[in-house]
Amino acid sequence: xxxxxxxxxxxxxxxxxxxxxxxxxxxxxxxxxxxxxxxxxxxxxxxxxxxxxxxxxxxxxxxxxxxxxxxxxxxxxxxxxxxxxxxxxxxxxxxxxxxxxxxxxxxxxxxxxxxxxxxxxxxxxxxxxxxxxxxxxxxxxxxxxxxxxxxxxxxxxxxxxxxxxxxxxxxxxxxxxxxxxxxxxxxxxxxxxxxxxxxxxxxxxxxxxxxxxxxxxxxxxxxxxxxxxxxxxxxxxxxxxxxxxxxxxxxxxxxxxxxxxxxxxxx
Numbered sequence: 001x002x003x004x005x006x007x008x009x010x011x012x013x014x015x016x017x018x019x020x021x022x023x024x025x026x027x028x029x030x031x032x033x034x035x036x037x038x039x040x041x042x043x044x045x046x047x048x049x050x051x052x053x054x055x056x057x058x059x060x061x062x063x064x065x066x067x068x069x070x071x072x073x074x075x076x077x078x079x080x081x082x083x084x085x086x087x088x089x090x091x092x093x094x095x096x097x098x099x100x101x102x103x104x105x106x107x108x109x110x111x112x113x114x115x116x117x118x119x120x121x122x123x124x125x126x127x128x129x130x131x132x133x134x135x136x137x138x139x140x141x142x143x144x145x146x147x148x149x150x151x152x153x154x155x156x157x158x159x160x161x162x163x164x165x166x167x168x169x170x171x172x173x174x175x176x177x178x179x180x181x182x183x184x185x186x187x188x189x190x191x192x193x194x195x196x197x198x199x200x201x202x203x204x205x206x207x208x209x210x211x212x213x214x215x216x217x218x219x220x221x222x223x224x225x226x227x228x229x230x231x232x233x234x235x236x237x238x239x240x241x242x243x244x245x246x247x248x249x250x251x252x253x254x255x256x257x258x259x260x261x262x263x264x265x266x267x
Contacts, residue, residue, distance in 0.1 A: 002090045002091060002159075003091060003157050003158055003159055004091055004092040004157070004158065004159065004160050004163065004184065005072070005091045005092050005093055005130055005135065005155070005156070005157055005184060006092070006155070006156040006157075006158070006163050006184050006185070006186065007069065007072075007130070007142075007145070007153065007154070007155055007156075007184065007185045007186070008153075008154045008155075008156065008166075008170070008172060008185075008186050008187070008188060009066075009067050009152060009153050009154075009185065009186070009187050009188070010151070010152045010154075010187075010188040010189055011064055011065070011066060011152075011187055011188065011189045011190055011192045011193055012064075012188070012189040012192055013150040013151060013152035014050070014064075014065040014066070014067060014150070014152040015065065015150065016050055016052065016063075016065040017149060017150075018050065019144075019147045019148060019149060020048045020050075020067060020143075020144035020145075020147060020148055020153060021046060021048045021049075021050065021144075022147070023143040023144055023146065023147035024040075024047050024048045024128070024143060024144055025040065025042075026143070027131060027134075027143045028040035028047070029041070029042050033129075033133040034098060035097070035098070035099070036095060036098075036129050036132050036133045037095075037096075037098055037126060037129050037133075038098040038119070038122050038124060038126065039122070040119070040126060041119055041120075041121060041122075044117065045117035045118075045119065045126060046117070047069060047070070047115075047117070047126070047127055047128040047129075048067055048068075048069050048128060048144050049067070049068045049069075049114075049115070050065050050066065050067050050068070051065070051066040051067075051068055051193075052064075052065055052066075053065075053066070053193055055196070055197060055258070055259035056197065056199060056259040056260070056261050057260070057261040058261075059261075060199040060200070060231070060233070060261035061261070062192075062197075064192040064193050065193075066175070066187070066193045067144075067152070067153065068113060068114075068115060068175075069115060069127075069128035069130075069144070069185060070094065070111075070113075070115040070116070070127040070128040070129075070130075070185075071113055071115065071174075071175070071181070071183035071184065071185045072088075072092055072093055072094045072128075072130060072183060072184040072185060073094065073181035073182055073183045073184070074088070074092065074181070074182035074183075074184070075179075075180060075181045075182055076088060076094050076181065077110045077111065077112065077181070078094065078096070078107055078110045078111055078116060079094060081106075081107070081110045082101070082104060082107050082110065084100060085097045085100035085101040085104065085107075086101070086107070089132075091157075092184045093129065093130050093132050093135075093184075095129055095132060096116075096124075096125055096126065096127060098122075098124055098126075101124050101125055102122075102123055102124050103123055103124075104124075104125060105118055105125065107125040108125055111127075112176070112179070112181075113175075113176070115127050115128065130142050131143050131144075135157075140155065140157065141154075141155035142155065167186060170188055171188065172186035172187065172188055173186060173187055173188075173190045174186055174187070175187055175190065175194075191235065191236035192235075195235065195236045195237055195238065196235075196237045196238070196239065196256055196257075196258055196259040196260070197233055197234060197235040197236075197237060197259045197260075198216070198233070198234045198237060198242060198244070198254065198256065198259070198260050198262060199231065199232065199233040199234070199259075199260070199261050199262070200231070200232060200244070200252075200261065200262035200263060200264065200265055201226070201229065201230045201231045201232070201263070201264045201265070202214070202226050202230045202231075202232070202246060202264070202265050202267060203230060203264045203265065203266050203267065204266070204267040207230075208226075208228070208229050208230030208231075209226055209230045209267060210225075210226055210227065210228050210229075210230060211225050211226060212225060212226040212230070212232075212246055212247055212267070213225055213246070213247050213248070214226060214232040214244065214245065214246055215244075215245045216234050216237075216242050216243065216244060216245070217242065217243035217245060217250075218240060218241060218242045218243060219234070219237060219242060221234050221236075221237075223245075230264075237256065239256060239257040239258075240255070240256065241253065241254070241255045241256075242254055242255075242256070244262065244265070246265060246267065247267070251265050252265060
């Protein structure tokens with residue numbers, strides 16, 4: 001069986017440095033890697049786009065970042081809608097033919113992730129290629145993974161069965177794949193971008209309470225104890241209603257559809 005190319009992105013390790021974006025631009029701006037891809041424009045297209053989200057309310061907030069290249073789907077809508085000019089290689093990489101795709105601007109709208117960009121000057125749709133020209137030349141990863149300083153982006157070339165084991169062991173998830181497109185880009189700690197948290201602090205007589213036992217009703221999340229500042233935080237929560245229990249007593253019930261700082265709970 002042919003080995004497949006996969007990218008794994010750890011959301012918890014991305015701090016929006018944009019090294020991946022810059023490396024992609026450096027590789028493809030003013031460079032024609034035909035027949036893989038034509039030159040990328042200097043401005044506009046972000047073949048490695050970084051989506052940003054802020055969760056919570058001051059002072060209990062966090063920011064998370066979701067790098068979004070082409071997902072190289074096994075059931076790619078662009079391949080289905082434009083079979084004459086988009087090909088999925090045996091190793092899973094999806095490529096747009098820079099000659100045959102000329103003038104086909106409608107291809108941009110075929111991608112549910114917005115990962116296909118229109119090159120106005122060249123009159124063609126373009127996207128991330130996983131740096132297939134480098135992989136075919138012996139590289140073991142694309143430029144974005146090579147340039148990531150935190151190791152947030154990792155690249156695999158393994159058989160599908162082996163990657164299924166990796167996916168299970170690392171609890172990897174696809175991003176918004178309800179339609180079963182079966183992408184070759186997976187995310188670790190995706191809850192940081194898709195889920196919510198409930199955070200707060202415990203006070204007694206106006207002072208922070210360290211070591212208070214806090215748990216949530218309505219979720220299987222393990223209990224925890226407050227830190228030196230009396231703070232607690234439950235993450236990876238779905239929208240819904242939760243009861244905060246402090247030292248065995250119901251303290252507050254909240255309904256969330258976004259991350260929430262409940263403020264201070266006085267004992």
